[in-house]
Amino acid sequence: MKTIHKQTARIGQNKQRKRLCLWNRKMIDAGFDYGTPITIKPDTILTPDAICHGLVIKPSDEPTKRKVSRVMNHGKALPVLDLRGELVEKLGNVGDSVSVVI
Numbered sequence: 001m002k003t004i005h006k007q008t009a010r011i012g013q014n015k016q017r018k019r020l021c022l023w024n025r026k027m028i029d030a031g032f033d034y035g036t037p038i039t040i041k042p043d044t045i046l047t048p049d050a051i052c053h054g055l056v057i058k059p060s061d062e063p064t065k066r067k068v069s070r071v072m073n074h075g076k077a078l079p080v081l082d083l084r085g086e087l088v089e090k091l092g093n094v095g096d097s098v099s100v101v102i
Contacts, residue, residue, distance in 0.1 A: 004030050005102040011092050018088040022100060023071055023080035030102045031059045032079050034070040040087060053090040057081065 005026035012019045032038070037060040045052040071080045091098050 003101055007100050007102075008097045009100050011088060011094055011096050011098060013094045014084060017085050018091075018094055020083040020088045020091065020098065021080065022083070023073070023078045024102070025076075025078055026102050027068070027079045027081075032057075032068045032081070034068055034077070034079055036060075036068045036079075037062065037064040038066050038068060038081070039064060040066065040083070042087075042090065055083070055087060055091070 005024060007024065009020060009022060012021065039058050039060045041056045043054045043056045045054050069080045069082060070077050072078075
């Protein structure tokens with residue numbers, strides 16, 4: 001799989017639950033256009049230094065409950081993935097930075 005974009009994102013908080021919000025124009029190039037159904041699966045990555053918890057997010061061919069949303073930023077529409085609750089629990093604590101690879 002080819003890497004399109006790398007960034008870091010900070011885990012936030014909403015109503016006492018952890019939240020990770022991802023929005024970037026490069027997501028469209030990776031197949032995450034507005035309204036695209038997605039599947040999210042937890043993943044564990046073994047590195048020489050530690051065991052890292054992650055998420056694998058893929059576009060889905062079948063209809064699902066989760067979809068890519070849209071946000072307007074300075075008059076431009078961007079795709080957004082708003083991840084909350086159980087999905088974000090193992091990624092870290094509020095205020096921690098996570099690495100995002102598209």
